[in-house]
Amino acid sequence: MHELSVTQSLVDMVIEEAQKRNLKKVTKVTVVIGELTGLESESIKFYFDVLSENTVAEGAELVFKIVKAQFKCRQCGNIFERTNFTFNCPVCGATGVLVDKGKEFYMESIEVE
Amino acid sequence: MDEIVIIRDVLEANNNVAHENKTIKDERNILMVNIIGSPGTGKTSFILRAIENLKVPCAVIEGDVTSDIDARKMAERNIPVVQINTGGSCHLNAGSVNRALKSLSFDNGIVFIENVGNLICPSGFELGEDFKLALANVTEGDDKPYKYPLLFTKAKAVVLNKIDMLPYFEFDKKFFYDGIRALNQEVPFFEVSARTGEGFGEFAKWLEEKYYKFRQSK
Ligand SMILES: Nc1nc2c(ncn2[C@@H]2O[C@H](COP(=O)(O)OP(=O)(O)OP(=O)(O)O)[C@@H](O)[C@H]2O)c(=O)[nH]1
Ligand SMILES: [Mg+2]
Numbered sequence: 191m192h193e194l195s196v197t198q199s200l201v202d203m204v205i206e207e208a209q210k211r212n213l214k215k216v217t218k219v220t221v222v223i224g225e226l227t228g229l230e231s232e233s234i235k236f237y238f239d240v241l242s243e244n245t246v247a248e249g250a251e252l253v254f255k256i257v258k259a260q261f262k263c264r265q266c267g268n269i270f271e272r273t274n275f276t277f278n279c280p281v282c283g284a285t286g287v288l289v290d291k292g293k294e295f296y297m298e299s300i301e302v303e
Numbered sequence: 304m305d306e307i308v309i310i311r312d313v314l315e316a317n318n319n320v321a322h323e324n325k326t327i328k329d330e331r332n333i334l335m336v337n338i339i340g341s342p343g344t345g346k347t348s349f350i351l352r353a354i355e356n357l358k359v360p361c362a363v364i365e366g367d368v369t370s371d372i373d374a375r376k377m378a379e380r381n382i383p384v385v386q387i388n389t390g391g392s393c394h395l396n397a398g399s400v401n402r403a404l405k406s407l408s409f410d411n412g413i414v415f416i417e418n419v420g421n422l423i424c425p426s427g428f429e430l431g432e433d434f435k436l437a438l439a440n441v442t443e444g445d446d447k448p449y450k451y452p453l454l455f456t457k458a459k460a461v462v463l464n465k466i467d468m469l470p471y472f473e474f475d476k477k478f479f480y481d482g483i484r485a486l487n488q489e490v491p492f493f494e495v496s497a498r499t500g501e502g503f504g505e506f507a508k509w510l511e512e513k514y515y516k517f518r519q520s521k
């Protein structure tokens with residue numbers, strides 16, 4: 191996976207935003223990740239700690255908001271999350287259709303001292 | 304403690320270059336197709352067969368981790384080709400395609416991008432292509448839409464390759480296509496064998512129509 195390169199982009203973004211505002215220290219960064227991106231938050235966290243060393247983001251807490259993919263049942267309209275190996279409705283068993291959710295990957299906010 | 308809301312796409316740097324690529328290829332009347340599938344699914348074989356069947360001129364951008372084996376296969380057949388070695392990266396990014404486009408002397412036709420063999424990573428990176436094509440195959444199993452949904456969500460065509468192998472593998476087509484339909488209601492399906500050439504007539508006709516529509520739209 192490419193967590194290393196995307197985490198580098200994230201760290202660059204945090205540094206840039208901090209510089210724009212003349213901030214000395216970022217204490218928390220919140221990132222939104224959709225389930226479908228396949229990105230592993232564990233490894234992003236790991237790389238973030240390494241890549242943010244000696245920057246304004248060093249030691250910042252990284253918080254993830256994970257967005258689950260949602261499906262809508264064609265038959266009964268029920269909105270549901272997938273279980274393994276089926277996208278079918280857990281209520282009526284009919285096939286579901288992906289609601290446009292779960293592909294997100296963006297920085298949402300930073301917290302500063 | 305102050306919280307500052309800053310919403311920024313983490314992949315924006317890549318997306319900006321992808322946008323530039325789109326402009327470049329549009330100016331050169333190129334329809335660009337990003338071929339994504341697992342290692343060995345038949346991307347190179349598929350591209351070669353498709354080009355055999357297409358009446359439109361074609362060129363190839365070859366993404367590979369280290370080798371130039373696939374690019375040589377194209378060059379042997381006098382297909383214009385540019386090689387990108389990703390040097391270990393699991394996907395092509397817009398920057399490398401930008402350089403490839405600039406060194407490719409080819410206009411007025413279809414450019415196939417053979418992405419790095421991988422079902423996950425390439426789907427997340429826009430290259431400036433007209434569309435992504437998901438290339439699955441019978442031998443890797445029918446559960447791929449459930450395991451790697453992002454690719455099937457984004458693809459504008461799904462091709463099932465190696466259908467000559469259907470007698471030898473348990474491949475539940477209904478399970479496979481149901482999974483894709485849940486993710487992507489409109490996407491067209493094609494079944495081919497790059498080995499025998501079966502199915503390529505229909506695929507080539509569909510792609511030619513896409514190309515002519517693209518040219519008319521400009
Ligand atoms: N039986 C059968 N074999 C196929 C078919 N298409 C490709 N192959 C074989 O599958 C193997 C891999 O094909 P390639 O075209 O090299 O696959 P690729 O996706 O380009 O592979 P990488 O670039 O290494 O990821 C080769 O041995 C091909 O001969 C097919 O339709 N049927
Ligand atoms: Mg290949």
Ligand SMILES: [Zn+2]
Pocket residue numbers: 263264265266267268279280281282283284
């Ligand atoms: Zn239902």
